[in-house]
Amino acid sequence: MPDSQFAGIISNAVNKTLSQVYQETPTTFQYWTSRGSNPDFKAAEHYRMSEAGDLELVPQNGQIPYDEGLKDEKVTKAVLTYAKRWGFTRQAFVNDDLGMLSRVPAAYVSAAKRGINKLVYQMLGSNPTIYDGNPLFDTSRNNLGTPGKISTMTMSEARRKMRTQKNQRGLATLNLAPKFLLVPAALETDALQYMRSEADPEGAHSGVANVFRNAYTVIVDAELDTYSETAWYLAADPSIADTIEVTYLRGQEEPTLETDIPFDRLGMDFRIYFDYGVTVLDSRGLYMNAGVAGGEDV
Numbered sequence: 001m002p003d004s005q006f007a008g009i010i011s012n013a014v015n016k017t018l019s020q021v022y023q024e025t026p027t028t029f030q031y032w033t034s035r036g037s038n039p040d041f042k043a044a045e046h047y048r049m050s051e052a053g054d055l056e057l058v059p060q061n062g063q064i065p066y067d068e069g070l071k072d073e074k075v076t077k078a079v080l081t082y083a084k085r086w087g088f089t090r091q092a093f094v095n096d097d098l099g100m101l102s103r104v105p106a107a108y109v110s111a112a113k114r115g116i117n118k119l120v121y122q123m124l125g126s127n128p129t130i131y132d133g134n135p136l137f138d139t140s141r142n143n144l145g146t147p148g149k150i151s152t153m154t155m156s157e158a159r160r161k162m163r164t165q166k167n168q169r170g171l172a173t174l175n176l177a178p179k180f181l182l183v184p185a186a187l188e189t190d191a192l193q194y195m196r197s198e199a200d201p202e203g204a205h206s207g208v209a210n211v212f213r214n215a216y217t218v219i220v221d222a223e224l225d226t227y228s229e230t231a232w233y234l235a236a237d238p239s240i241a242d243t244i245e246v247t248y249l250r251g252q253e254e255p256t257l258e259t260d261i262p263f264d265r266l267g268m269d270f271r272i273y274f275d276y277g278v279t280v281l282d283s284r285g286l287y288m289n290a291g292v293a294g295g296e297d298v
Contacts, residue, residue: 018109022254025110027117028221029246032180034238036077036247038277043078046281048242053171073168075131075281079249082115083273084108090266105257105270112255112274116246118223119278123244124182125227127288130280137288145289150187150194150232152202155212158234158287165284176241176285178234181216186229187291188220230291241285249275 038044053067086108092100122128127135137144142161148154158178165174183191194201195218200208216234224231235243255274262269280286 018105018257019254021106021109022113025113027113028219029117029120031217031219032182032235032238033120033243034245034281035253036245037251038077038079038247038249041079041081041249041275043076044247046075046077046245046279048073048075048168048282053169068169073131073282075279077245077247077277077279077281079247079275079277081273081275082112083271084111085269085271087262087269088267092267105272108270108272109255109257112272115274116276116278117221120244120246121221121223121227123278123280124233124286124288125224125231128280130283136280136283136286141283143283143287145287147290147292149230149291150181150183150190152200152210152212154289158289162234162236162285162287174241174284176236178216178287179237179240180219180235182219182221182224182233182235184224184229184231185220185222186225187232188218191218191220191232228290230293232289232291234287236285238285242281243285245279245281247277247279 036046056065058064086104088100088104123136127137130136134140142165145154145157145161162176162178163173165176166172167174181191181195194210195212195214195216197210198213200210203210224233238245252275255272257270257272260269260271261267
């Protein structure tokens with residue numbers, strides 16, 4: 001059998017499982033972030049237009065007032081390439097009784113998806129400086145809460161701050177509602193207990209209802225534990241408000257796996273590459289509470 005035909009058979013066998021493995025890799029970023037597409041590797045500009053000014057009462061024969069003009073905010077998003085290569089010797093092919101031809105590529109496919117997940121949660125946990133030169137979470141943005149555990153008091157503060165976020169000109173109230181509660185593994189039990197409790201755990205009497213019961217979807221990801229075991233976050237629906245976008249090259253949302261038979265040795269080489277970028281588009285739909293050690297409010 002010609003080497004090229006052999007390589008093609010191996011490549012097809014591996015790629016049949018690639019998509020399934022990618023979809024089954026346990027990540028959570030895809031549930032609450034948005035997806036974007038860049039046509040090439042050039043930095044693309046994402047614009048958000050501000051609100052228009054309110055219409056004003058005009059008396060009979062009065063002059064229609066000019067608006068001061070719309071404003072825009074610009075975010076630059078780019079796609080980068082992440083890649084790895086490895087190989088199998090001829091002996092490995094002959095002795096392949098452990099399914100290396102499928103298991104090893106599958107491991108790299110899973111690693112590719114975990115790479116996106118890691119970058120997304122790094123954007124939350126590290127509180128980076130974003131497009132306007134300020135931290136993502138800051139009191140000046142009205143998206144940083146009074147440190148405290150998940151409770152009716154801290155949740156109420158968070159909901160109020162998200163609802164009262166203003167647009168660029170400060171004229172329109174966005175009235176954003178949280179949809180996702182993002183927590184590290186350390187807070188998984190606390191978050192689920194609070195969201196599923198019929199009675200308010202902080203209520204003075206057992207008959208006080210938990211008004212936040214099942215209000216938000218709980219997303220648990222251990223990547224957040226790397227940065228803090230007490231901090232928790234809220235995120236708006238990405239279809240309603242810009243938050244974090246994962247941008248793919250030309251909409252290709254899975255990695256590419258390729259094979260090659262080298263001339264200078266007996267065996268086969270593999271390479272995997274993935275083109276994507278992770279960008280904070282806007283801070284208004286995101287909220288952070290640093291929490292407190294030991295679960296006690298300050």
